[in-house]
Every structure is written in structure tokens, then in C-alpha cells.
Amino acid sequence: MNRARLIIFNAALGPLDYRVPEGMHVEPGSVVVAPLGPRQIVGIVWEAERLPASEVPEAKLRPLVGPLPVPPLKSELRRLIEWTADYYCAPIAAVARMVLASGGALRGPATMTEYRLSGGMPERMTPQREAAIEALDGEQATIRELAGMAGVSEGVLRGLVNQGVLEPVEVDCDRPYPPARADFAAPKLSPAQAEVAKRFVSAVEARRFAPFLLDGVTGSGKTECYLEAVAKGLEMGRQTLVLLPEIALTEAFLRRFEDRFGVPPVVWHSSLKSTERRRAWRSIAAGQAQVVVGARSALFLPYANLGLIVVDEAHEISFKQDDGVRYNARDVAVMRARFEQIPVVLASATPALESLQMAESGVYERLVLEDRYGGARLPDIDTIDLTEEKPERGRWLAPRLVAQMEARLARGEQSLLFLNRRGYAPLTLCRNCGFRFECPNCTAWLVEHRFSQRLACHHCGHETAPPPACPECGELDCLVACGPGVERIADEVAEILPEARVAVVTSDTVNSPERAAEFVARAESGAIDVIVGTQLVTKGFHFPELTLVGVVDADLGLEGGDLRAAERTYQQVAQVAGRAGRGEKPGEVLIQTRHPAAPVIAALAAGDRDAFYAAETEARRQAGAPPFGRWAAIIVSSEDEAEAREAAHHIGDARPDVADVAILGPAPAPLALLRGRYRYRFLLNARRSAQVQDVIRDWLEALKFPQGVRVSVDIDPYSFV
Template sequence: MNRVRCLVFNAAIGPLDYRVPDGVVVEYGSVVTVPLGPRQLTGIVWEEERLPTDPVPAEKLRPIAAVLPIPPLRAQLRRLIEWTADYYCAPLTAVARMTLASGGALKGPATMTEYRLSGGMPERMTPQRERAMERLEGEQATIRELADMAGVSDGVLRGLVAQGVLEPVEVDCDRPYPPADADFAQPELSDDQRKVADQFTAAVEARRFAPFLLDGVTGSGKTETYFEPLAAALRAGRQVLVLLPEIALTTAFLRRFEDRFGAAPLVWHSSLKSTERRRAWRAIAEGPEKSGAQVVVGARSALFLPYANLGLIVVDEAHEVSFKQDDGVRYNARDVAVMRARFESIPVILASATPALESLQMAESGVYERVELPSRFGGATLPDIATIDLTEHKPDRGRWLAPKLAEELQVRLDRGEQSLLFLNRRGYAPLTLCRNCGHRFQCANCSAWLVEHRLSSRLACHHCGHEEPPPALCPECGEPDCMVACGPGVERIADEVRDILPKARVALVTSDTLNSPDKAAAFIAEAEAGAIDVIVGTQLVTKGFHFPELTLVGVVDADLGLEGGDLRAAERTYQQVAQVAGRAGRGAKPGEVYIQTRHPTAPVIAALANGDRDAFYEAETEARRDAGAPPFGRWAAIIVSSEDEAEAKQAANRIGGTRPDHPDIAILGPAPAPMAMLRGRYRYRLLINARRSAELQNVIRDWLGALTFPNGVRVGVDIDPYSFV
């Protein structure tokens, strides 16, 4: 090729044509550096017919500056980028940028200097040096990364380098990963598991697109079942992607993987150091034969990595809401995973004990093949479930646990068994008031209440991350020592457990306390060693954990998820409670679950108590069908925001005033968003309900594409929204 079309990483301009200098070889998917005015930008060489633009005379073309030393992005990945941008109404460059998620990886092979403790001592010990040496034991990384780990400045560590306390280590950035062995430890599978595993394995060996919905009760051994097709992919020299919804789940999964295959997989998530991201990205792009990058376990962003030879995708806990990204490119990793498998012509397994209604409907219509594991592995039985009506069995004054649940906690403690209490609310209390004047402590950047966190002695906003210390005086009336906590969070429940069971060892499990894989590993080790009696946690504890001695689960407030404007509230509540209930009785001992509720006759609560999942899903399906809601209709949201309230309102009204008149589409709004201010920006929303026959994305693109907005206004489109704040 002597001229090429490039997708240039600048959202303000379209594709651009460039000349290929003599002797330079490029192909579709090559990542290049190109000039634009005085600047140098990154771009990807793309097929001309797929990026139409006005032709430019050959004599006006500027030459490509450089071809970056990485493998070209394969056609399958380019088709995925195009589909994602088209379906989610996102800029093509924004999606393409997600594939080049490590800037360092684009620079080619390299070595780098990392540092580690040498065992020596500094000439003079300071509190900062002491803290650094304590926290960096066993760590090796760059100065910047070590400084972040230790919570000190770069200068403190450079002083330790000068005194020989930190020693330099030259590291090959691209050293291969230890290979996994498909036959390292053969598992014992039940007849049901073997049947399902053989079905998956046949699809891997056939190298064909095959979407499976693995619908197995909690504790049925879904992981062991999909490990078998994973092994088949390894034997064929192909790569595997396993998506997990939470970083905290990674630790337990990695151990199970290493026990089965003799080596750890690659991990991909936002907490990786830059050097780890670079190494993983290049290894994935080069393929398993060169780099040992066979299996990648990651968060949703791992979907867009440039796999050289993908053979299988697994989405574990496929119902999880955290697979939906709510900013930037607003995609759902579950659905994008199915499309990537389609473009790659490989199987994809969506595994869940409580599948999303959309997934069940796809199976019902024959698009997905549904395979079931109806019973727990090894003879374990599902737990007995009972409700506690809080209107009749009220907790004691100032408490949140009903007497019956408190009694059962004591029984488990006396037996030496473990209990778990679930409340999906972080912090100590969701609302803090002044007892004198009633002032509510609110976030300065959002229309949200500040949540009291007593463990960290902070008031925190769970939407923007703003934190501040509790004030000594009420900012409204000046009253000292005035704060009153209203309602329970998990910290308050943990305090109550310590009060009623003073001898119990209590673990608090939230995204605040398990915010790294190392902390998650420490928690799992303690729980398995019997060093924890009662676990109190948020939705983080509802999935993935397997503790044989855990025999009691208490749901503190099952009604919490039914409040607010979430249109999937009933389904989400069912999934969360069913998943946390599934933590009980996974070993030889039977389990019991108590659900505290003020509405025991509500359909979702009754279905949980009766263990009648099918009845709940049937009722929810009919309600969705009547409302034209997914999967029978389509939703989309348009979110307008600005730092200027009048500007945001004017832009939203302009969008609403030019709404298309379409017989298959209903448009509601604009109206102030439920979260009317977020991160300092005023927000308005329009909600779109469309029949499945409508070309929704084309309608939205034509509608918004005809409008212009001030520079301070952001207009976002959310296809298939999960968040309605």
C-alpha cells in the first residue's frame, strides 16, 4: 500500500489519509504515529471502505511518521471496535483507544529499572522512612509505584536509594509467563458436570461460535465445569479470557486455577502497576507460543485486549451489574463478550446461578444454548430459607437485627460455625443529621448525602469520592458534638454484632476494606482457617466465596434494593439475595438463611422464601413484556450535563424540543436527573422506550447529530442503561 486511511486518536476529527514512505510496510490494523499540524498522534490503519471520507489528492498526503513495534490489530478486533461504537453510539476513537490500554507497550521491547529493599538500614531513621521500609517488604517496582504503596514522597525513597537501602534491579519488561499445564491436576466431576463440560469442550475443539448460558445453582461447581473446555483450548495452543465482575474475586479464582493448571493466569484490572500492564499487553498480543500468555483473568476492559489466538471466552457471574460501564464508552461487557466470540468464531460461556432476564430470554428464543447444573456438588444441599417480618418481630430499640437472627448467630458461635450478615450499604450510617437544627450533611459536589465512615473517621460521598473529616461544630447552627447517625450501614451492623456477641471475631467485608487483591487474599485465608466467626459485608460477599463452615446467612434489609427508581429493582434484589443465600451450607453441614423484611408477601421476597425462581422469573417476564421493557423493548438514556445549571437545562430543552416523531419510540423528559448534580455538574436526563423493531441507534445519531452545544455541555448516550440516577 502506498497510501492508507488512519483512524486517528483525536475525537474532533474524522479519519485521515497518509502516504506510506518507500520501504515502510504497513497493513490493516498497524498502529502508527502520524503528523497532524505540528503534533504527532497515534492512529490505526483501517480499511478505506469502512471509514468513508472525502478523497485527498496524492500530492497533498503527508507521510506516516512511524509504524509502532507491536503486532497489527486483527480484523476480528477491528470489527468488534466498529460494532461497539455503532451499538453504544460511542465515538470510534474512544472504543479503539481501549484496545491500546498500555502506552508503554507500544514502544517495543525494553528493560527497566525497579527497586527493592536490600536489607540495609538508613543512616538516620525518620517516621517516613520507617513507614516506607515496613510497607515495602517483599515489594519490587518503580520509585513512583513504591512511593504510592508506601504513602511517602518520591524524595523519601530516592534518599533510601542513595544510602543503599533500596537497590536497583534491571528487569526485562517482556519476560515470558510460566505456562499452564492442561493436565496438571485432573478433577473429579459429577455426571452432570461431565456432561456439560464435554459439551463445552466439543464446541472449543470445533472452533465455532457457540453462546452458552451455564445456569447452575450456587455451589454446583460451575468453575470446575468450564475449566475443562479451558484445558481443551490450552491443548490446542489457544488463548482464553475469563471475565470476573470484581477484583476481590480474583484472589480465590487464581488459587483454584493454579491448583488445577499448575501456574497462575495473567491478571488484567485497574490496580495493575504500569510495568505489569505493559508486560501483560505485549504478551497477549504476541500470543501464547512466544510469551506464555495463555489465560487472562480480568475485569471488563480485558475484552478489548489484542489477543493473538483466542479460543474461548467465559463470563463468570454474568448477571452482575458491574459488567456495565457507566461512563466513557457505556458498554455491557456481557453482551460485548458474546459479540467478540462471534467475530472470533469461538464459544462463549455465560455462567450464573441467577441469570439476567435478557440472557434467559435469549436462551428461550434459541439464540443461546442453555445448559443446567441443578444440584450442588458433592451431595451438599441448598439452604433452608425463612423470612423474618420486621413489622411483627421488631429489633430491640437502637438495634437492627431481629431477636431470632441474633439468637441464630449465638447458636452458630457456640457450635464453632461461621455466619454471614449482608447489607448492601457501606459505611456506618447513610445519613447524618445535626440533632439541634436537623441540618443534613451533603456532598459539596453532588446532590447526595455524605455517608459516615467511623473506621476512617470521614464523611464520604459514594458517588464522586469526596471526603471530609466530621466537623466539630454544625456548619448550620454551630452546635458542638451534634452529629446523629440515621439508619444502618455495615459498620453499624458489625458494631451491633460485637455488642451482642462480645467473643465473636467479626470481619467487615466491603470495597473499602477489601480494596486490593492482597487484602482479599488475607480475608479468605482467615475465613478458611476459622479465624473469623461472623462476616458482615456488602454485595462483595454475595458471590464467588466458598467457606465450608459457613452455615448461617442473614439478610439485614431485603427491602433496600426495592427502593428508588431502578427499573430492574426486583430482578436485582432477587439476584443479590439468592447469591448471598448461596454462601450458606456449601460444605457437609446444612445451611439456613433468614431474610429480614417489612414486605414478606412482595413477589420477589415470597419467591426467595419459597425457593421458586421460575415463578419469579415468569412474573417478571410478563411485567416486562407488558411494559415494553427489555428484553421485549429497548431503553436508552440521554444524559446532559454542565457546570452551569442554566446551560445544562437549556441544552436538555433543546434536545427535547427537537425530538423525533417516531411511531415505535416514546421519549420521556427532559427532567432533572435523580442525581441532579454529580461531580460538580448539573444533570438532566431523557429516557427513551422503543420497540425492538425500531432502529434506535440510527434515530439517536440523526437526532443529536443535527444539534450543536456549547463547549461546557456534555451529552452522553446510554444504550441499555442499568443506572437511572
């Protein structure tokens, strides 16, 4: 090659051509450094015929600086990048950027200096030094990372280095991970599990695309089944990727993996230190990382020899990214498996309707586990009609649920209360003048958090301290908390059962793998009697002594304009119900509701999943909703309300008239102000045969917008706010 076309990470410029100096070797997929104005930038060499760009005469081309010391991106990954950009109407540079997620990994082999406690003590002890020494016991990292862990300045730690309290350690940035052993501790599978595992193993051996839907009830041992396929991949020298929906679930999975294979897998998520990201990225690209467990971004890493993809809890909406490139990791995982010609397993106790429809049509092979492992029974489920069995005044738990909790406490068993609402109360208002605390950046109420003594917005992160007086009328001690959050339910439990040990489990309290591990250890050791949690507790946890689940407000998820509300409610309640009775003791689930006759609540109470899915499928078919139709959203935003409104109407005036595509809007978004930007939305409802991405591209590419206006496209949206 004497000419190279590059994807560079500036969407405004598009692809650029460069001259390849004599003696320099680059190929499609090479990661290179190139000049751009006075700067040097990173780019990826791409096939010119697949990436149109304006032709530049040979004489005007600037020379490449040189390739970076990382393997070229494989053609299968390049095709995935192209497909993702095309399907989700995203700039190809934005998708490619996700592959190079660790800038430090591109610099080649290196060593670095980390620090750890030496065991010595400083000549003069200060409160900051004492706090640092206590916090850093057993830790080893850079000065900057240690300062973050200890909550002190880097200067404090450098003082400890000078006094020998912290000692330097030279480490290889890319030291290999200890190898996993396929035969370390083979499990005893039930006949049903063995049949499913055998199917997965043969698919890994066949080395061809095979999409599976593993549909098993909670506690049926789905993980053990797909770990047998992982073991086969290890024997064959192939890499495996396991996607999990929540970082908090990682710790429990790591322990199960280590019990099975002798060592933990390689982990990838946003909480990793930069040095850990670098090491993982380079090990993955070199083919040395055998098994990677991560959040959705792990899907775009440059695996050298991928042999299997598993998407655990595949129904989870957290696999859908709601900003930047708005992709669904579940669907992109299937496409990556197709490009790589490998099997992919979507595992869930409550599969998405789209996945079930793909199985129904024969695209996915559906494998079913109908029974819990080891003879454990599914829990008994009953509803509590809150219009008849009313909680005491000022309380939120009905007498029957309270009585069952008291019985469990007396027997030394555990209870779990589920309410998908963080904080103490969703609204705080003044009882004197009716003033409501709203976020200045979003059309949302501020949520009271009593643990942290803050009023917080769950959309933009704005926080403020609760004032002593109403900001509107100046009245003192007049603020009232309206409605319950998990903190308020925990307070109620403490009043009703003062001897009970209560744990609140939300993304605020369990916000790292370490805190998740601490919570699991306390629950398993019997140090917790009652768990009060949000959707974080609905999946992945296995506590044998947990025999009662109470759903505090099953109607909560049915409110608002969520077009998948019934399905999402069914999944959440069924998943949290599945935490009960996973050991030898039978479980019970009590669902508090004001609408016991609602189809989704009735289906949950009857344990009739098939009836619910059949009714929901028919309703979707009649509405032309996914999986029988297509949805797409266009979101217009600006910091200036008039500018956002004008841009939205400008788009609306240019709307195309296309058969099989209905265009609704523009309308103010339900969250009309979000993070300081005013927002308008369009919703497109199309037949499956319609090329809705082409319609959107042709429509929007012809329009020009002011610099302050952002227009984003969301294909297959899950959020409608």
C-alpha cells in the same frame, strides 16, 4: 498502500488520511505514529471504505512517521470495535483507545531497572526509612511504584539506594509467563458436571461460534466445568479470556486456577502497575499469554489466537460501564466470540432475564446444574417480618436472627450479615435544627464512615471531617446518624456478641486483590466468626464453616426508581444465600423484610426461582421493557444549571416522531447534580424492531450545543440516576 486512513484518538477531528512513504509497509490494523500539527500522535490504520472521511488531495497529505513494533490489530478485533461504536453510539476512536490500553506496550522490547531490599540497613534510621523497609519486604518495582506502596517520597527511597539498602535489578519488561499445564491436577467431576464439561470441550475443538448459558445453583461447581474447556484450549495452543465482575474476586479465582493448572493466569485490571500492564499486553498480542483473567476492559485486548471466552457471574451489573463508552461487557463478549468464531460461556446461578430469554428463543444453549457438588444441600430460607418481630429499640437485628448467630458462635460456625450499604449511616443530621449533610457536588447525602472518621459522597468521592458543631445552627454535639450501614451493623454485633471476631467486607476495606486474599485466608482459617458485608460478599467466596446468612434489609434494593429492582434484589439475595451451607454442614438463611408478601421476597423464601422469573418476564412483556423492548437514555449535563436545562429543552423541541419509539423527558435526573454538573435525562422506550441507534444519531447530529454542554447516550441502560 501509498495512502492510509487513520483512526486518531481525537474524536473532534475524526479519521485523517496520510501518505505512506516509499519503502514503508503498513496494513489495516497497523499501529503507527503520524504528525498532527507540531506533534506526533498514535493512530490505527483502517480500511478507507469502512471509515468515511473528507477526501484530501494526494499532494496535501503529510507522510507517516512509521509503524510501531506491535502486531497489527486483527480484522476480527477491528470489526468488534466498529460494532461496539455503532451499537453504543460511541466515537470509534473512544472504543479503539481501549485496545491500546498500555502506552508503554507500544514501544517495543525493553529492559528496565527495578529495586528490591538488599537485606542491609542504613547508617541512620529515620521513621520514614523504617516504615519504607517494613512496607517493601518482598516487593520489587520501580522507585515511583515502591514509593506509592510505602507511602513515602521518592527522595527517601533514593537515599536508601545510595546506602545500598535498596539494590537495582535489571529485568526484561516482556519476560514470558510460566506455562500452564492442562494435565496438572485434573478434578473429579460429578456426572452432571462431566456432561456439561464435555459439551464445552467439544465446542472449543469445533472452533466455531457457540454461545452457552451455564445456569447452575450456587455451589454446583460451574467453575470446574468451564476450566475443562480452558484445559482443552491449552492443549490446542488457544488463548482463553475469563471475565470477572470484581477485582476483589480475582485472588480466590487465581488460587483455584493455580491449583488446577500449576501456575496463575495472566491478570488484567485497573490496579496493575504500568510495567505489569505492558508485560501482559505484549504477551497477549504475541499469543504467549495462555489464559487471561480480568475485569471488563480485558475484553478489548488484542488476543492473537483467542479460543474461548468465559463471563463468570454474568448477571452482574458491574459488567456495564457507566461512563465513557457505556458498553455491557457481557453482551460485547458474545459479539467478540461471534466475530472470532469461538464459544462463549455465560456462567451464573441467577442469570439475567435477557440471557434466559436468549436461551428460551434458542440463540444460547442452556446447560443446567441443578444440585450442589459433593452432596451439599441448598440452605433453608425463611423470612423475618420486621413489622411483627421487631428489633430492640436502637438496633437493626431481629431477636430470631440474633439467637441464630449466638447458636452458630457457640458451635464454632460462621455467620454472614448482608447489607448493601457502605459506611456507618447513610444520613447525618442535626437533632436541633434538622440540617442534613449533603455533598456540594451532587444531590446526595454524605455517608458517615466511622472507621475513617469522614463524611463521604459515594458518587464523586468528596470527603470532609465530621464537624464538632452543626454548620447551620452552631449547636455542639447534636449530630445524629440515621439508618444503618455495615459499620453500624458491625458495632451492633460487637455489642450483642462481644466475644465474636467481626470482619467488615466492602469496597472500602477490601479494595485490592491483596486485601481480598488476606480476608479469605482469615475466614478459611476460622479467624472470623461474623462477616458483615455489602454486595462484595454475595459471590465467589466458598467458606465451608459459614452456615448462617442474615439479610439485614431485603427491601433496600426495591426502593427508588430502578426498573430492574426486583430482578436485582432477587439476584443479590439469592447469591448471598448461596454462601451458606457450602460444606458438609447444613445452611440457613434469614431474610429481614417489612414486605414478606412482595413477589420477589415470597419467591426467595419459597426457593421458587422459576415462578419469580415467569412473573417478572410477564411484567416486562406487558411494559415493553427489555428483553421484549429496547431502552436507551440521553443524558445532558453542564456546570451551569440554566445551560443544561436550555440544552435539554432544545433537544426535546427537536425530538423526532417515530413509530414504535416513545420519547420521555426531558426531566431532571434523580441525581440532578453529579460531580459538579447539572443533569437532565431522556428515556426512550422502543419496540425491538425499531432502529433506536439510528433514531438517536439522526436526532442529535443535527443539533449544536454550547461548549460547556455534554450530551451522552446510554444504550440498554442499567443505571437510571
